[in-house]
Every structure is written in C-alpha cells, then in structure tokens.
Amino acid sequence: MEELRSILAQSWSNRKTPVAFGADILAYKTRANITSNSLSSRLCDVLLEQGSVGVSPSPLVLEYLKYAISIELVQSLHFFLRVNVYVDPAIPSQQSAFLGVITDFVVHIYAVF
Secondary structure, three states, rough: OOOHHHHHHHHHHHHOHHHHHHHHHHHHHHHOOOOHHHHHHHHHHHHHHHHOOOOOOOOHHHHHHHHHOOOOOOOHHHHHHHHHHHHHOOOHHHHHHHHHHHHHHHHHHHHHH
C-alpha cells in the first residue's frame, strides 16, 4: 500500500489529471502483479484515507476517486462498504464531499436501469 500512497502523493503534488493517475495505477498493477480485486480494495482505502485528512477533502483526490470508480479500478462495492470507516460524522464538509461522490454514482446507476 505504500507504493499506492506514493503514487497518489506524486500525482497530487504534480497535479496530474485523473486519467494520468489512472495510467500510473494500471502500470503499478502490472508491475506488482496483483489482482484487480486486491488493487480495488487497497486503492479504495488509500484514496478514502487521504480524502478524509483535514476538514475537507482535496477536490483533486475526489476526482481521482471518482475516476477510479468510473473505470473500475475501485469497485463501487468497495467504496460503498468502506466510506463510512473513513468519513468522520463530526466533520460536515467531509460528509458533504463524499455524499457528492455517492450521489454521482447513484444517479449514474439509476440512469443505466
């Protein structure tokens, strides 16, 4: 997980696009030879952990999370099961930001059906 944290930190500090971040994660997956399920779980935890630091999540980290879910680097099930572990109910801006992510995907899922 340290390498995923490092990729996230480097992407964030260089202000890489979500697409470039996703490409770096896919390169890591190939290099580390890990399963999609394992990557999904680990990446979800790393993104949620970083997103829950401070009073409000970084908009860029939220974009990385949304993109990772949209291209299934992070399975939506992992996100929905883990988000309550990381989001502090005492910090309304965190709740609001992550509810925005949830809303985006619920609307998308509803539109598909």
